[in-house]
Amino acid sequence: MKAAVLVFPGSNREGDVAQAIELVTGRRPQMVWHGDGDFEKVDLIVVPGGFSYGDYLRCGAMAAQSPVMAEVKKRAAQGVPVLGICNGFQIVTEAGLLPGTLMRNSHLKFVCADVHLRVETSQSLFTNRYQAGQVIKVPVAHAEGNYFADADTMKRLEDRGQIAFRYCGPDGSIVDGRGNPNGSSSNIAGVFNDTKTVLGLMPHPENAVEPMFGGTDGKALFEGMVEALS
Amino acid sequence: MTVAPEKNPPVKLPNEPEITPQVVAEHGLAPDEYERLLKIMGRTPTMVELGIFSAMWSEHCSYKSSKVWLKKLPTKAPWVIQGPGENAGVIDIGDGQAAIFKMESHNHPSYIEPYQGAATGVGGILRDVFTMGARPVANLNALRFGDPKHAKTRHLVSGVVAGIAGYGNCMGIPTVGGETNFHAAYNGNILVNAMTVGVAATDKIFYAAAAGIGNPMVYVGSKTGRDGIHGATMSSTEFNEDSESKRPTVQVGDPFVEKLLLEACLELMATDAIIAIQDMGAAGLTSSSFEMAAKGGLGLVMELDKVPMRETGMNPYELMLSESQERMLIVLKPGREDEARKIFEKWELDFAVIGHLTDTERMVLTWHGDVVGNIPIPPLVTEAPMYERPWTLTPLPPELEASKVPAPTDWKASLLTLMSCPDLASKAWIWHQYDHLIMGNTAIRPQGGDAALVRVPGAPKAASHKGLAMTSDCTPRYVQAHPETGGRQAVAEAWRNITAVGARPLAVTDNMNFGNPQKPEIMGQFAGAIMGMAEACIALDFPVVSGNVSLYNETEGRPILPTPTIGAVGVIDDIATSAGSRLVQSGLALVLIGETKGWLGQSIYLRELHGREEGAPPPVDLAVERRNGDFVRGEIVGRRVHACHDLSDGGLLVALAEMCLSGGTGACIKLPATDVAPHAYLYGEDQGRYLIATDDGPALVEAARKAGVPAVLLGYSGGPDITVDRLLTLPLQELRDAHENWLPGYMNSAA
Numbered sequence: 001m002k003a004a005v006l007v008f009p010g011s012n013r014e015g016d017v018a019q020a021i022e023l024v025t026g027r028r029p030q031m032v033w034h035g036d037g038d039f040e041k042v043d044l045i046v047v048p049g050g051f052s053y054g055d056y057l058r059c060g061a062m063a064a065q066s067p068v069m070a071e072v073k074k075r076a077a078q079g080v081p082v083l084g085i086c087n088g089f090q091i092v093t094e095a096g097l098l099p100g101t102l103m104r105n106s107h108l109k110f111v112c113a114d115v116h117l118r119v120e121t122s123q124s125l126f127t128n129r130y131q132a133g134q135v136i137k138v139p140v141a142h143a144e145g146n147y148f149a150d151a152d153t154m155k156r157l158e159d160r161g162q163i164a165f166r167y168c169g170p171d172g173s174i175v176d177g178r179g180n181p182n183g184s185s186s187n188i189a190g191v192f193n194d195t196k197t198v199l200g201l202m203p204h205p206e207n208a209v210e211p212m213f214g215g216t217d218g219k220a221l222f223e224g225m226v227e228a229l230s
Numbered sequence: 231m232t233v234a235p236e237k238n239p240p241v242k243l244p245n246e247p248e249i250t251p252q253v254v255a256e257h258g259l260a261p262d263e264y265e266r267l268l269k270i271m272g273r274t275p276t277m278v279e280l281g282i283f284s285a286m287w288s289e290h291c292s293y294k295s296s297k298v299w300l301k302k303l304p305t306k307a308p309w310v311i312q313g314p315g316e317n318a319g320v321i322d323i324g325d326g327q328a329a330i331f332k333m334e335s336h337n338h339p340s341y342i343e344p345y346q347g348a349a350t351g352v353g354g355i356l357r358d359v360f361t362m363g364a365r366p367v368a369n370l371n372a373l374r375f376g377d378p379k380h381a382k383t384r385h386l387v388s389g390v391v392a393g394i395a396g397y398g399n400c401m402g403i404p405t406v407g408g409e410t411n412f413h414a415a416y417n418g419n420i421l422v423n424a425m426t427v428g429v430a431a432t433d434k435i436f437y438a439a440a441a442g443i444g445n446p447m448v449y450v451g452s453k454t455g456r457d458g459i460h461g462a463t464m465s466s467t468e469f470n471e472d473s474e475s476k477r478p479t480v481q482v483g484d485p486f487v488e489k490l491l492l493e494a495c496l497e498l499m500a501t502d503a504i505i506a507i508q509d510m511g512a513a514g515l516t517s518s519s520f521e522m523a524a525k526g527g528l529g530l531v532m533e534l535d536k537v538p539m540r541e542t543g544m545n546p547y548e549l550m551l552s553e554s555q556e557r558m559l560i561v562l563k564p565g566r567e568d569e570a571r572k573i574f575e576k577w578e579l580d581f582a583v584i585g586h587l588t589d590t591e592r593m594v595l596t597w598h599g600d601v602v603g604n605i606p607i608p609p610l611v612t613e614a615p616m617y618e619r620p621w622t623l624t625p626l627p628p629e630l631e632a633s634k635v636p637a638p639t640d641w642k643a644s645l646l647t648l649m650s651c652p653d654l655a656s657k658a659w660i661w662h663q664y665d666h667l668i669m670g671n672t673a674i675r676p677q678g679g680d681a682a683l684v685r686v687p688g689a690p691k692a693a694s695h696k697g698l699a700m701t702s703d704c705t706p707r708y709v710q711a712h713p714e715t716g717g718r719q720a721v722a723e724a725w726r727n728i729t730a731v732g733a734r735p736l737a738v739t740d741n742m743n744f745g746n747p748q749k750p751e752i753m754g755q756f757a758g759a760i761m762g763m764a765e766a767c768i769a770l771d772f773p774v775v776s777g778n779v780s781l782y783n784e785t786e787g788r789p790i791l792p793t794p795t796i797g798a799v800g801v802i803d804d805i806a807t808s809a810g811s812r813l814v815q816s817g818l819a820l821v822l823i824g825e826t827k828g829w830l831g832q833s834i835y836l837r838e839l840h841g842r843e844e845g846a847p848p849p850v851d852l853a854v855e856r857r858n859g860d861f862v863r864g865e866i867v868g869r870r871v872h873a874c875h876d877l878s879d880g881g882l883l884v885a886l887a888e889m890c891l892s893g894g895t896g897a898c899i900k901l902p903a904t905d906v907a908p909h910a911y912l913y914g915e916d917q918g919r920y921l922i923a924t925d926d927g928p929a930l931v932e933a934a935r936k937a938g939v940p941a942v943l944l945g946y947s948g949g950p951d952i953t954v955d956r957l958l959t960l961p962l963q964e965l966r967d968a969h970e971n972w973l974p975g976y977m978n979s980a981a
């Protein structure tokens with residue numbers, strides 16, 4: 001699998017995700033600068049976490065207008081898989097590749113903590129190494145992860161199986177927003193586009209790939225992509 | 231080289247005020263200090279010159295009250311590459327790698343404007359570390375707030391924590407550890423001490439000493455605005471009722487720009503274009519340019535009209551004294567300007583050649599071609615005021631016998647009270663706001679061990695993961711009671727924290743926070759703390775490689791508790807052989823290492839349960855400390871330890887409770903046969919002790935006996951409760967609620 005990781009001014013988890021990809025593929029992904037609208041062909045585009053453009057204006061809003069994102073939109077339309085993590089989720093949402101929006105956390109503070117996620121489907125190139133209903137533990141680190149979409153969109157996401165991950169309790173239960181670190185609608189932690197070639201999620205699977213450094217529950221996401229895209 | 235005579239006396243700018251005694255006084259210069267200035271200058275200074283002297287001779291920049299004492303600290307060891315005097319200390323951590331670290335205070339600004347004060351404190355310490363060529367790998371912070379009941383405390387906690395989070399999270403540097411205390415003595419002066427640890431190659435470390443006559447001086451980063459003018463001078467005086475009107479002296483930070491500056495500087499550092507580099511911190515362009523020239527024994531000319539400016543109408547005085555953030559001064563090799571400019575333009579930062587080095591040993595400042603300042607550099611440094619202020623040592627208070635301290639009438643309530651008191655209650659509300667996981671190297675997280683443990687990036691690929699252990703520590707109530715003991719204890723506890731995760735303690739950065747040094751008893755606290763620290767640092771081979779002094783932490787004559795915060799760093803060859811403090815497994819033997827005499831003087835138990843702050847603090851026997859610590863470290867790296875926690879505030883029972891809560895496993899212990907009263911045994915704060923969870927308790931006790939280390943098997947882990955003999959059985963959940971709810975409850979309650 002050949003992967004590209006985008007780098008905006010203010011990106012800061014590009015190294016983490018590059019490290020995770022290298023761990024799984026043995027190959028360092030290509031790092032693509034935000035002004036580079038013409039990067040080499042790859043099997044996967046990763047939009048990493050951070051504070052692109054300082055989160056000024058609105059998280060992800062300025063990055064979504066960058067030359068590199070114009071190219072990403074074009075390639076996504078051709079079916080090239082795109083993974084947006086945290087600020088990357090905000091960026092791909094601002095760019096219109098995913099429905100909904102990420103609002104300020106309901107408690108108004110930045111939160112960094114391990115959370116439990118329920119994998120909602122294994123039927124995607126991102127989640128094929130997980131079982132539907134499986135509970136995994138990965139960290140979140142954000143101030144604006146409160147997913148929101150209008151009622152029609154929410155229904156469509158549910159009906160078409162576009163919800164990838166939900167925050168849950170350690171036993172997988174979802175009661176009264178339990179385990180939800182930011183107040184997101186229906187405990188949503190990650191969503192697909194309607195062809196399931198774009199995934200956006202707030203948690204950081206790239207920080208859960210090694211036993212001594214946060215556990216390994218995020219590793220299957222990268223292994224699954226390698227399997228699907230190699 | 232000698233100082234050239236003054237060829238071009240400065241011109242007076244239009245509207246420039248006269249230098250009157252009042253103007254001199256407003257610049258914080260004492261009359262005799264102004265006399266020194268006149269002697270050096272040989273004439274009346276211009277405003278910008280007066281401003282430069284004022285900043286450079288402020289307590290903050292000159293260390294004029296503390297220098298004579300700081301010299302008593304040990305600063306050398308075979309592994310020390312750079313001791314105090316540079317932007318940060320540098321130690322060798324093997325494999326061609328160096329750890330670069332420092333702790334610095336931002337106390338005064340954080341009280342006046344908590345968010346920006348704390349944020350720029352983090353920004354400043356990060357720059358100190360990456361200026362030297364290191365990529366920062368971790369941040370820590372030590373915070374002291376006033377009484378929770380004080381009207382401002384909640385607002386200050388909220389602002390400071392958000393400020394630290396806002397800056398560190400955006401920079402992408404994990405904030406992995408620290409400490410937070412509350413005490414009424416900090417009501418008018420909170421402490422915000424921020425520490426950064428970075429990693430660099432030992433052959434790629436950058437220093438501040440300028441070299442090469444004619445070489446260009448380059449300004450990079452943010453534009454200069456009018457913020458923070460005279461911050462250094464403001465931080466060198468006491469607070470009074472007017473202090474809040476000093477808000478404009480607080481700088482405003484932009485972590486986004488600093489992130490760009492970090493990446494741009496590291497990119498330029500990967501070339502060989504840099505001769506010297508210095509960040510603009512306190513006293514901005516003044517101190518950075520001065521230090522570079524002074525260290526290099528050179529002079530310089532700076533064309534101040536070339537400095538990138540944020541506002542129109544700025545004058546030389548403002549440009550030299552602004553403390554605008556996210557700026558650096560670089561001396562480049564000749565002809566490398568374009569290459570450097572390209573890097574900074576790529577990162578959308580300002581880049582301007584603003585001057586060059588000369589052989590005159592003078593700082594010549596020009597403004598649209600006219601000389602506006604002309605100061606001989608060496609005398610400003612060598613003739614700087616230095617005070618041997620009178621000092622009176624605090625006498626050692628009498629020992630408080632345990633028999634004079636009542637046992638709890640309700641044991642369960644006593645533990646609940648301690649575990650939910652402001653100093654011991656969980657600080658999760660704070661550290662969950664800090665990104666402590668970014669970079670993917672955090673092995674021991676907050677509340678996971680006595681020290682944070684971070685993998686060293688870029689170490690040679692091998693099966694093992696080299697780790698840096700780091701901590702910050704100080705017990706101000708001990709220092710207040712007896713500064714020498716307190717200073718010794720702060721160093722010993724930091725050393726113990728590093729040891730308790732299995733790492734070898736290597737070096738220290740100190741952040742000395744005290745009151746007004748012009749009072750002999752305050753100067754005596756400073757002197758005593760230094761004596762104690764020096765003794766401990768020598769005994770434990772734990773040199774001081776960097777530090778910072780913050781004096782005048784007083785409001786209307788009321789000083790803070792003397793707080794010499796110790797930041798410490800150690801190394802472990804393989805993180806797989808480390809130990810945290812979480813008790814996650816049932817059936818493990820719990821062994822207490824070290825001798826328990828039941829010392830209750832100055833204990834948290836005494837303060838929280840009986841409202842008394844009295845007696846002598848627990849003595850620290852440094853030989854015992856070392857013997858016990860070396861034994862414990864050997865057991866940990868020998869993989870015979872599941873979990874280890876040092877005993878500090880609250881003694882044995884609080885340590886056990888913390889291990890149980892963080893690991894989610896209960897425990898049952900019995901008191902050994904002893905003459906010590908149960909409350910003194912369980913809550914006493916004797917030093918040099920650890921609580922260890924291990925598979926084979928008797929084997930550990932036997933190994934300790936052979937090493938001459940006191941050890942006793944107390945009980946085993948398991949179950950949903952903490953049980954101590956017949957004294958107490960407390961469900962973990964009840965304890966957890968008390969421990970974890972205090973801070974969120976406090977922060978969410980109406981002011």
